[in-house]
Amino acid sequence: MGVAATGASSPPLYVWLFNVGGSSISLGTIAISGANPADFFVDIPPLHNPLGAQQETFFTIKCLSATPGVKTATIEIPHNASSPNPFRINVTCNVYVYTPPTSPPVIQVNLGAANGPLIAHQSSPSGTPRDFGDWDILNGATAPITIFVTNAGTGTLYIGSPQMGGTWSTEYVVNKTGTGVAVNPGQSTSFTVAFDPSSPGQKNAYVRIPHNDTTQAAPFQIPVTGNATTTLPFMYIHLGPLPVGPVIPVGGFVNTATAVAGQGKSLTFTVANSNYGGGSLNLTGTPAVAIGNEVQCTAVISTNVSTTTISPGGSTNFVVDVTPAAPGFFSFTLSLDNNDPSHTPYSFTITGWATAAPASSGGSDSSDDSSCSTSTRTNLFVPALALFALAVVARRRKAARN
Numbered sequence: 001m002g003v004a005a006t007g008a009s010s011p012p013l014y015v016w017l018f019n020v021g022g023s024s025i026s027l028g029t030i031a032i033s034g035a036n037p038a039d040f041f042v043d044i045p046p047l048h049n050p051l052g053a054q055q056e057t058f059f060t061i062k063c064l065s066a067t068p069g070v071k072t073a074t075i076e077i078p079h080n081a082s083s084p085n086p087f088r089i090n091v092t093c094n095v096y097v098y099t100p101p102t103s104p105p106v107i108q109v110n111l112g113a114a115n116g117p118l119i120a121h122q123s124s125p126s127g128t129p130r131d132f133g134d135w136d137i138l139n140g141a142t143a144p145i146t147i148f149v150t151n152a153g154t155g156t157l158y159i160g161s162p163q164m165g166g167t168w169s170t171e172y173v174v175n176k177t178g179t180g181v182a183v184n185p186g187q188s189t190s191f192t193v194a195f196d197p198s199s200p201g202q203k204n205a206y207v208r209i210p211h212n213d214t215t216q217a218a219p220f221q222i223p224v225t226g227n228a229t230t231t232l233p234f235m236y237i238h239l240g241p242l243p244v245g246p247v248i249p250v251g252g253f254v255n256t257a258t259a260v261a262g263q264g265k266s267l268t269f270t271v272a273n274s275n276y277g278g279g280s281l282n283l284t285g286t287p288a289v290a291i292g293n294e295v296q297c298t299a300v301i302s303t304n305v306s307t308t309t310i311s312p313g314g315s316t317n318f319v320v321d322v323t324p325a326a327p328g329f330f331s332f333t334l335s336l337d338n339n340d341p342s343h344t345p346y347s348f349t350i351t352g353w354a355t356a357a358p359a360s361s362g363g364s365d366s367s368d369d370s371s372c373s374t375s376t377r378t379n380l381f382v383p384a385l386a387l388f389a390l391a392v393v394a395r396r397r398k399a400a401r402n
Helices: none
Strands: 003-005 013-019 031-033 040-043 056-063 069-077 087-096 107-111 131-136 145-151 163-165 172-175 188-195 201-209 220-229 235-239 253-260 265-273 290-295 297-303 315-324 328-336 346-355 387-389
Touching: 031 040, 040 069, 056 087, 107 220, 163 172, 172 201, 188 220, 235 346, 253 265, 253 315, 290 297, 297 328, 315 328, 315 346
Parallel strands: 003 087, 131 220, 253 346
Antiparallel strands: 013 056, 013 387, 031 069, 040 056, 069 087, 107 145, 145 188, 163 201, 172 188, 201 220, 235 265, 265 315, 290 328, 297 315, 328 346
16 A cells, blocks of 8 residues: 555555345445554445445545554455455555655656656656567566666655556556665665566556655656557457447356346357457357356357357357246356467356246246256356455466566
């Protein structure tokens, strides 16, 4: 959570909670434990509680301490979902003693060396090494650039841990090994930034540096950019037809809202090959779209993909007809084997909620089997309801290295 002066609150840390399951999650009272629970407090606006299916809500955490030092605590969120309970978020804050300086510290940021080109707050990366240019996602991280932070004033400059921010913050790696916290007048400290994309496209982000220079915006922001490319196909699956259908993440859950027990509901999916890719996307499975793990439903492919070879920028559709077996929660999984190494198999779970058919429909309730079958029978499972806290963004392709 960066740095904070004694007796002064840190900037708020926003924590978002997402319910990606098919039924509501009840949240308990948020608590604080750990080494320094009294130095943190949680500001809770009116939470959505219970948190409905596919809903989100948030709260904020702040650090406020009367004594200096590194403060740590654990935020505990009780709930009735299938994630670890309580869900725990570890937080830390570096608290320093604030003494009004006779002359304030002055933060100065340079590229490459302490006397290198000056970087202004929020200055464009265009035409500088902060624009990493085109980079293939198969090549790992780029060569890093080095950012120097110098104290050009006469008071002590305190900086927080440099962190990435922005939409594509997870596509960059910050190495802050050896980066100082207290920078004396005339002294410098440094860290490096590298571009390490996991998906193609233009990736804009920024480095943020908390600091105590009252003459500059805090945190100090350093924009970076890079264009991720790939020579391989890059697969996306959308719910519904292009271009409006939302992208379904690999391993994700998609809520189809409501259906009626005993009545079929058609779901259209679009398989797309990003035009960032350099090769054709091949659906290699037999069948191309596999259905499994049905719970309280019957799911069949009513319209199959028209082709199993999709050119860059191209797409194809398929339609699944799902019939809930009874009122209540239902789900099934879809899986597509393919030649995109980052998205194979492309598997995800469809969930929904079925209401009872009207009495006049004449429907039969003679079958109370909670499962259903297709041409490929797999073991049943109940998909987990996941509770996600986005204070820290977890990357799918690599562990956090900063």
